[in-house]
Amino acid sequence: MTGSDSKKPPQGSAPAQRRLRRTVALVGMMGSGKTAVGKALAARLGAQFLDSDAAIEEAAKATIPEIFARDGESFFRDREAEVIARLLSGPPVVLSTGGGAFMADRNREAIARAGVALWLDADLDTLWERVRHKDSRPLLRTSDPKGTLAEIYERRVPVYRLAGLHVRSEPGCSVEETASRALSVLATRPDILESP
Ligand SMILES: Nc1ncnc2c1ncn2[C@@H]1O[C@H](COP(=O)(O)OP(=O)(O)OP(=O)(O)O)[C@@H](O)[C@H]1O
Numbered sequence: 531m532t533g534s535d536s537k538k539p540p541q542g543s544a545p546a547q548r549r550l551r552r553t554v555a556l557v558g559m560m561g562s563g564k565t566a567v568g569k570a571l572a573a574r575l576g577a578q579f580l581d582s583d584a585a586i587e588e589a590a591k592a593t594i595p596e597i598f599a600r601d602g603e604s605f606f607r608d609r610e611a612e613v614i615a616r617l618l619s620g621p622p623v624v625l626s627t628g629g630g631a632f633m634a635d636r637n638r639e640a641i642a643r644a645g646v647a648l649w650l651d652a653d654l655d656t657l658w659e660r661v662r663h664k665d666s667r668p669l670l671r672t673s674d675p676k677g678t679l680a681e682i683y684e685r686r687v688p689v690y691r692l693a694g695l696h697v698r699s700e701p702g703c704s705v706e707e708t709a710s711r712a713l714s715v716l717a718t719r720p721d722i723l724e725s726p
């Protein structure tokens with residue numbers, strides 16, 4: 531083997547993993563795939579995956595619907611902001627946020643200080659197909675959940691557009707494919723993801 535060959539990875543080995551320099555926070559509507567795609571993205575990066583909804587439930591020892599029912603939405607939003615600040619205070623991670631988290635100035639500012647927000651952008655029909663069979667989202671417990679989802683969508687999309695990075699979550703695209711798209715978008719940001 532020549533000196534220059536010895537610097538190359540062995541043939542057939544996986545390409546070297548790129549290091550996450552700063553945190554990537556996935557933001558977007560409920561059902562956009564923040565949890566599912568966030569996990570896949572973290573696995574691809576060899577990075578830690580955190581989920582603010584899961585962390586709130588763990589700290590409260592209660593489910594999100596239970597917290598909403600017992601303490602109300604504004605209590606939930608305060609706990610959410612505390613948890614997000616805590617999860618952003620450590621080393622760089624992939625953080626999936628709750629669907630409403632990016633609406634709050636305090637969370638947008640905290641995310642910008644720690645890294646970058648990546649908006650997972652799915653259309654309304656796709657979102658509805660993904661959330662309609664589950665009863666775990668208290669904001670959709672109305673007499674017209676589809677109409678409520680549409681109202682929330684219209685109100686929030688202008689704020690999600692403020693995210694530094696944008697990835698479409700297409701209906702025909704698997705979780706892994708969407709994670710690959712997210713990876714390509716991150717590759718345009720060497721301040722966030724180390725260059726090869
Ligand atoms: N790209 C995708 N292709 C197929 N199914 C997906 C995709 N993204 C998400 N899903 C499915 O849609 C459902 C909702 O996704 P997920 O829970 O990840 O959304 P979320 O953005 O984390 O929602 P929430 O804000 O309520 O936490 C899950 O069952 C997930 O497997």
Ligand SMILES: O=C(O)C1=C[C@@H](O)[C@@H](O)[C@H](O)C1
Nearest residue numbers: 560583594628629630667668
């Ligand atoms: O869109 C929202 O406001 C929410 C989405 C979920 O991730 C949870 O954070 C909670 O159900 C509220």
Ligand SMILES: [Mg+2]
Nearest residue numbers: 564565583626
């Ligand atoms: Mg989630």
